[in-house]
Amino acid sequence: GESVGLHLPTLSVQEGDNSIINCAYSNSASDYFIWYKQESGKGPQFIIDIRSNMDKRQGQRVTVLLNKTVKHLSLQIAATQPGDSAVYFCAENTGGFKTIFGAGTRLFVKA
Amino acid sequence: GAGVSQSPRYKVAKRGQDVALRCDPISGHVSLFWYQQALGQGPEFLTYFQNEAQLDKSGLPSDRFFAERPEGSVSTLKIQRTQQEDSAVYLCASSLATSGGANTGELFFGEGSRLTVL
Numbered sequence: 001g002e003s004v005g006l007h008l009p010t011l012s013v014q015e016g017d018n019s020i021i022n023c024a025y026s027n028s029a030s031d032y033f034i035w036y037k038q039e040s041g042k043g044p045q046f047i048i049d050i051r052s053n054m055d056k057r058q059g060q061r062v063t064v065l066l067n068k069t070v071k072h073l074s075l076q077i078a079a080t081q082p083g084d085s086a087v088y089f090c091a092e093n094t095g096g097f098k099t100i101f102g103a104g105t106r107l108f109v110k111a
Numbered sequence: 112g113a114g115v116s117q118s119p120r121y122k123v124a125k126r127g128q129d130v131a132l133r134c135d136p137i138s139g140h141v142s143l144f145w146y147q148q149a150l151g152q153g154p155e156f157l158t159y160f161q162n163e164a165q166l167d168k169s170g171l172p173s174d175r176f177f178a179e180r181p182e183g184s185v186s187t188l189k190i191q192r193t194q195q196e197d198s199a200v201y202l203c204a205s206s207l208a209t210s211g212g213a214n215t216g217e218l219f220f221g222e223g224s225r226l227t228v229l
Contacts, residue, residue, distance in 0.1 A: 011212035034217075043115070043155065043202050043220025064140065089153050098167065099218060 010110040019077040023090035030092040115221035132224045136205030146202040
């Protein structure tokens with residue numbers, strides 16, 4: 001069935017280091033994946049997306065990697081800053097309207 | 112407004128009371144979604160509207176939950192006879208895409224309505 005999960009519930013990194021947040025999905029029919037960032041007291045905010053016909057996509061300081069063979073998704077944040085501290089969700093979509101969210105990973109950035 | 116607006120931001124209800132949560136989506140956005148987010152969890156899909164049509168309500172936990180979008184813009188999520196397990200943040204999101212994700216994929220979320228049932 002449709003499910004999205006995360007390997008680690010929390011991640012702590014030093015300011016300036018790179019962060020890698022991992023996500024596993026189980027629905028092989030999923031063809032679209034999105035990463036959202038949620039700060040305390042706010043709604044999730046779109047970061048970057050990737051379609052299943054790609055294995056890598058880059059944005060500003062962020063890169064998403066997709067490995068369809070092992071159904072794994074990762075978000076890489078370069079030169080992590082204190083403002084990156086938040087909960088990060090991966091989400092999947094099977095081409096319809098329903099976006100399914102994972103449980104989230106909390107990122108702590110140490111100064 | 113510039114973004115999705117939700118009200119009230121905070122609501123405390125006594126068990127058994129009815130509550131109504133309002134969502135003003137971004138002007139022109141066809142798709143509107145309601146999600147429920149329990150503490151420490153990811154958002155869980157509740158229901159989806161395309162304009163005024165409710166195309167999917169499979170995520171509504173029980174028949175105490177009801178959502179409407181009569182004119183295809185503002186939406187209201189109503190919870191009747193609230194229970195403690197209804198305590199959560201209720202998030203509203205809108206999207207320009209009719210499929211809710213096929214074009215840009217971006218859902219624009221409001222800040223949510225935090226419901227606490229005592």
